[in-house]
Amino acid sequence: MARHARAADETATGTPKRRSCGTMQVHHRLLEMFPAFRARQTKLEHAFAARLRSAPEARTAPYKIPVVVHVVYRTAAENIDDAQVKSQIVVLNKDYRAANPDRAKTPAVWKGLVADPMVEFALATKDPQGHPTPGITRKQTTKSSFGDDNAVKSDRKGGKSPWPTDRYLNIWVCTLSDGLLGYAQFPGGPPKTDGVVILNTAFGTSGTVKPPFNLGRTTTHEVGHFLNLRHIWGDTEDCSGTDFVVDTPNAQNPNYNKPAFPHVTCSNGPHGDMFMNYMDYVDDDAMFMFTLGQVVRMRTTLDGPRKSLVT
Amino acid sequence: MARAIDPSSILGSWLHSHEEDTDTTTVYRRADYEFPPSRGRKGFELRADGALSEKGIGPTDRSVHTAGRWHLSEDGCLEFFAGTRGSPTRVLPIESADGDKIVVRKGSQTCTLSHGGSGAPER
Numbered sequence: 001m002a003r004h005a006r007a008a009d010e011t012a013t014g015t016p017k018r019r020s021c022g023t024m025q026v027h028h029r030l031l032e033m034f035p036a037f038r039a040r041q042t043k044l045e046h047a048f049a050a051r052l053r054s055a056p057e058a059r060t061a062p063y064k065i066p067v068v069v070h071v072v073y074r075t076a077a078e079n080i081d082d083a084q085v086k087s088q089i090v091v092l093n094k095d096y097r098a099a100n101p102d103r104a105k106t107p108a109v110w111k112g113l114v115a116d117p118m119v120e121f122a123l124a125t126k127d128p129q130g131h132p133t134p135g136i137t138r139k140q141t142t143k144s145s146f147g148d149d150n151a152v153k154s155d156r157k158g159g160k161s162p163w164p165t166d167r168y169l170n171i172w173v174c175t176l177s178d179g180l181l182g183y184a185q186f187p188g189g190p191p192k193t194d195g196v197v198i199l200n201t202a203f204g205t206s207g208t209v210k211p212p213f214n215l216g217r218t219t220t221h222e223v224g225h226f227l228n229l230r231h232i233w234g235d236t237e238d239c240s241g242t243d244f245v246v247d248t249p250n251a252q253n254p255n256y257n258k259p260a261f262p263h264v265t266c267s268n269g270p271h272g273d274m275f276m277n278y279m280d281y282v283d284d285d286a287m288f289m290f291t292l293g294q295v296v297r298m299r300t301t302l303d304g305p306r307k308s309l310v311t
Numbered sequence: 312m313a314r315a316i317d318p319s320s321i322l323g324s325w326l327h328s329h330e331e332d333t334d335t336t337t338v339y340r341r342a343d344y345e346f347p348p349s350r351g352r353k354g355f356e357l358r359a360d361g362a363l364s365e366k367g368i369g370p371t372d373r374s375v376h377t378a379g380r381w382h383l384s385e386d387g388c389l390e391f392f393a394g395t396r397g398s399p400t401r402v403l404p405i406e407s408a409d410g411d412k413i414v415v416r417k418g419s420q421t422c423t424l425s426h427g428g429s430g431a432p433e434r
Contacts, residue, residue, distance in 0.1 A: 148372075148373040148374055178326075178342075178346070178352070179346040179347060179348045179349050179352070180348070180349070180351070180372070180374075181348050181349060181350050181372075182350070182372060183369075183371055183372040183373045184371040184372060185371055186370070186371060199348060201348070202348060210348075213348055218350070221350065221372075222371075222372065225370075225371045225372070230370055231368075231370065235368075235369075235370045254350070254351065254368070256329045256330070256332075256349070257329070257330065281349075281350040281351060
């Protein structure tokens with residue numbers, strides 16, 4: 001029997017000794033499986049790096065994106081009403097214009113980093129055939145819940161196939177299994193599954209929403225991924241990961257619930273994790289900001305692979 | 312204080328019940344526990360033959376799974392291995408395991424490496 005002293009990886013504030021999460025390796029394997037996705041992601045990273053080296057004129061006109069919301073339901077309660085859908089669009093238009101009143105809660109040290117993405121969202125007024133539409137589809141299913149396997153995005157699998165993903169931001173709203181709040185797809189991925197999926201009780205601010213995910217921030221977070229933002233902890237648990245943004249401090253793990261400021265990890269003191277960033281995992285009322293670096297990343301996406309969405 | 316853990320009490324699928332974490336412990340519950348919604352939950356499945364499936368949070372919030380091996384040391388340290396050889400990729404010092412809940416200590420710990428336990432890979 002040998003005796004070894006070693007640090008566990010569940011450290012509260014320190015740096016673990018070892019890589020302990022296979023998440024990014026799996027992501028890289030997916031990129032290998034879809035070479036075109038990998039090529040497009042690489043091209044986008046190059047565009048982002050080039051943009052950081054340049055000084056483009058400040059944007060004055062917002063990016064406007066048409067949205068279609070697919071409500072996929074089995075029970076009456078899951079068939080959320082139009083008002084709940086519209087309440088989510090209101091949230092997006094506040095958060096993606098830095099017009100959300102709770103941004104005032106940003107710690108003083110980071111107030112100067114709060115930036116306006118200048119993205120505006122509106123329910124589509126014309127369907128793919130050019131006919132008038134409320135921008136909301138409703139599809140009854142026999143499935144009691146959906147997993148994170150994209151089935152909700154397919155008519156054949158009990159869900160609803162998307163409207164053309166190069167012209168609309170597709171948002172699916174349904175019951176998700178295992179308590180999952182939502183998931184997304186980065187730009188450059190397969191068109192048939194492009195868009196975001198949100199749990200119906202975490203969508204919008206009215207109707208069936210339940211605290212602490214009742215302020216529409218799950219959709220804000222997932223649309224952030226849709227625009228190529230990464231989690232602020234860089235998707236590793238050992239401080240080695242990155243979100244490719246320099247003005248979000250390196251962080252070790254997701255933060256949950258309503259953390260107390262500061263929460264120091266990865267030698268990021270004295271101010272610690274930027275857990276109030278939309279790309280962390282805290283409760284809806286504990287997240288309220290994007291940084292300038294994240295905004296540059298999103299604009300690079302909107303001027304690149306997502307350009308066809310902008311009207 | 313290190314204590315013996317019954318391996319049968321930790322077999323099966325577990326998810327991080329982060330709502331129950333404290334400053335000093337991390338809590339896992341069985342996967343069929345009625346968890347409240349979350350943006351993502353990590354977890355793991357421990358099989359009797361020593362096989363491990365780790366559930367991680369993907370970069371767009373979808374779950375990702377990685378296979379490996381697990382071993383429980385005599386002093387209650389749960390070790391995860393990526394392959395059949397080498398150092399553990401992850402070590403969870405177990406505070407208690409009652410069949411429904413696993414409580415893991417946070418912070419630096421001293422664990423005893425034992426050989427020959429269930430699923431112990433060669434080093």
